[in-house]
Structure formats: C-alpha cells, structure tokens
Amino acid sequence: MFERIQFMIKKIRLTLAEMVLPDRFYVQEKLFPMYCGKIYPDFVGDTRIFNYRSDKIIRDSNRWLIIRMLMDRVVACNSGEYAELGTHQGRTARLIFKNMSDNAKLYCFDTFRGFDAKDVAVESLRSSFKVKAGDYGNTDEASVVRYITAGDSRDRLVICKGFFPDTAKGLEAVKWRFVHLDCDLAAPTEAGLHFFWKNLQPGGIILIHDFFGGFSEGIQGSFKEFSAETGCVAVPMCDGGGSAVIRKPW
Numbered sequence: 001m002f003e004r005i006q007f008m009i010k011k012i013r014l015t016l017a018e019m020v021l022p023d024r025f026y027v028q029e030k031l032f033p034m035y036c037g038k039i040y041p042d043f044v045g046d047t048r049i050f051n052y053r054s055d056k057i058i059r060d061s062n063r064w065l066i067i068r069m070l071m072d073r074v075v076a077c078n079s080g081e082y083a084e085l086g087t088h089q090g091r092t093a094r095l096i097f098k099n100m101s102d103n104a105k106l107y108c109f110d111t112f113r114g115f116d117a118k119d120v121a122v123e124s125l126r127s128s129f130k131v132k133a134g135d136y137g138n139t140d141e142a143s144v145v146r147y148i149t150a151g152d153s154r155d156r157l158v159i160c161k162g163f164f165p166d167t168a169k170g171l172e173a174v175k176w177r178f179v180h181l182d183c184d185l186a187a188p189t190e191a192g193l194h195f196f197w198k199n200l201q202p203g204g205i206i207l208i209h210d211f212f213g214g215f216s217e218g219i220q221g222s223f224k225e226f227s228a229e230t231g232c233v234a235v236p237m238c239d240g241g242g243s244a245v246i247r248k249p250w
C-alpha cells in the first residue's frame, strides 16, 4: 500500500513537472557528448522523430542506448534473426528494425489485443502486481507495421500476431541473434526465455525489460526456474525499466 502511494506521488510529480519544464529535461542529455553525440549521432535525429513527452523509449535514453549498444555486439554473430516479444505500438521494434543487420529479419510477437486472460490468471498467482486482460490493447497491426518500417519496405518485418507461445509454432528452426523480451508477464516471459534461448546463436543476446521494475516479481520468478535449468545469469542494466541481459557463450 505504502509503495502504491509513493508510486502515485511520483506520477503526480512527473505530470506536474511535464507541464512546466521544457523538453530537454526529459532526455538525459549528459549522454549526448559521451556516447550518443560521437558513437550514435542518429540519437539526436531520433529525439526529433520520436515524441519526447509521449514516448517513454526516447525519454529513457539509457534504454535507447542499451538497445543500440547490445545490437552492435550481435553484429559479430554474422547470422540469426531479431525478435521482439511484446511490441504493442512498435516503439522499441522501430528502433531495432532501423538498426538491425541488413541480412536479417525482425519478428514481432504480440497479441495486438493486449494481455491475454490466461496469462493474467497465472500472474495473479505469481505476483502481487495488478494487471487486467486487455491491458495494452490500444494498438493495431496495420498502424504498427507502418510505424516500425517508417516508409521502408516491410520485407524484413515478420508480424506474429496472436498468443505467444502458440505463435512460435513453425519457427522452431529459426536461429536468433537478438531478442527483446518486453511482454511484462511471468507466463510469456518464461515461454519466451525457453523458446528463444534454445536457438540463440553463440554470442546472441536476450534483453529482458522490467526485470527490476513493477513486473519484477513475476519475471524474476520465471527467470529463476529458467536459470536453474540453463545456468544463465542475468546482468542488470541501468535503464529506467530495470532491464537485464543474458548472452549465449561463443
């Protein structure tokens, strides 16, 4: 209860701050000269394309940076596809699509109807964080495709619409090099960890969002079981969503 009140106060403070502070307060600009300005000059471009106020991805510029840096690491895999489990309106998918290797595809897995009732039932047993079936249902496949490809050809984008892991059927032979798990809930996270890890290329990376955030109870519970089986260790990242990373040994 106390945590919930603290969370609400934080939200009110942020909303009030957004009304009066200029946009530049929303991006951690100190990153500009050190990394983004030199290594990733397109960061500045992206801050213009994406909307500071409504787009949490660009506002959490550490997250942007982490995705870019990890994607650079998996170039060395030479082959393997990219995947995102939990695409919603396509914000992180757009970033991945824009920066992935030329010879690869991005597979986006989402119900495009929000959380499924089956996953929500599991969540209520594994976590005290309250969620509802249909949360994140404010999306539709066609506009997400347009958003992700941003006018480019959609040949390299594969939309896997529906309930995961059902939508993974038929993809058992696909090799992966970079996977973004951003589905919030324990059940699809667990299924995703097992499915993608199996065919992750040596040197390939799985980035798990919300590992230390509001959904951490469910996600870490799933990870514990996966870790006991595989020996994988999750390394924390310093973004706003409390992400963590695992990598397949070479």
Ligand SMILES: C[S@@+](CC[C@H](N)C(=O)[O-])C[C@H]1O[C@@H](n2cnc3c(N)ncnc32)[C@H](O)[C@@H]1O
Pocket (backbone or CB within 6 Å): 057, 085, 086, 087, 088, 089, 090, 091, 092, 093, 109, 110, 111, 112, 113, 114, 115, 116, 119, 135, 136, 162, 163, 164, 165, 182, 183, 184, 185, 188
């Ligand atoms: C936090 S949102 C993803 C945010 C997105 N990556 C972004 O950049 O804004 C979580 C998404 O996971 C999807 N999801 C959760 N469980 C799923 C499942 N079992 N199968 C498919 N999609 C699922 C939801 O529909 C929702 O769109």
